[in-house]
Amino acid sequence: MPSLDRLHKPVLVLNASYEPINICAARRALVLILKGVASAEEVAPSAIHSARRTLPVPSVIRLLEYRRIPHQTRALSRKNILMRDRYTCQYCHKTLPSGEMTLDHVVPRSRAGETTWENLVACCHPCNNRKGNRTPDEAGMRLQRPPRPFSLHTSRHLMRLLGRSDDQWRKYLFFAD
Numbered sequence: 553m554p555s556l557d558r559l560h561k562p563v564l565v566l567n568a569s570y571e572p573i574n575i576c577a578a579r580r581a582l583v584l585i586l587k588g589v590a591s592a593e594e595v596a597p598s599a600i601h602s603a604r605r606t607l608p609v610p611s612v613i614r615l616l617e618y619r620r621i622p623h624q625t626r627a628l629s630r631k632n633i634l635m636r637d638r639y640t641c642q643y644c645h646k647t648l649p650s651g652e653m654t655l656d657h658v659v660p661r662s663r664a665g666e667t668t669w670e671n672l673v674a675c676c677h678p679c680n681n682r683k684g685n686r687t688p689d690e691a692g693m694r695l696q697r698p699p700r701p702f703s704l705h706t707s708r709h710l711m712r713l714l715g716r717s718d719d720q721w722r723k724y725l726f727f728a729d
């Protein structure tokens with residue numbers, strides 16, 4: 553693999569406690585290591601060679617100081633809501649491309665429903681039209697699960713998806729939440 557591609561490889565970030573907390577690009581991981589903020593726990597099989605030195609590319613790094621993770625770390629946005637709901641309509645369970653999805657206010661805006669993580673879900677257009685200005689109860693529609701903030705749990709799920717193919721990540725990821 554050419555060096556530049558290697559700099560974009562995803563690297564698993566562990567807290568000082570070894571708890572997986574994030575994913576970053578290899579370039580960022582190298583910066584954290586060079587700054588003395590993190591150490592390499594696992595090194596990818598090949599290294600970046602430059603004229604002066606050979607830099608091992610980490611696949612897992614660990615922060616040297618414990619970092620408190622805020623409960624909600626992501627901005628409320630259409631993209632993040634769709635990602636949280638895995639591009640699946642929360643009423644009919646159909647998975648669709650982003651362009652064919654909309655966001656549904658569970659309690660409609662016209663009835664003082666708020667624009668919050670807890671009141672927005674991914675929804676297909678037919679379900680959105682069917683529901684109209686009603687609550688799920690009134691429309692006889694059921695949510696797949698109650699909407700939640702984009703939590704550490706959600707990002708853990710993404711880490712697991714990415715980590716499934718990576719032996720070096722796996723041992724840090726597959727423990728109970």
Ligand SMILES: [Zn+2]
Nearest residue numbers: 641644676679
């Ligand atoms: Zn639907």
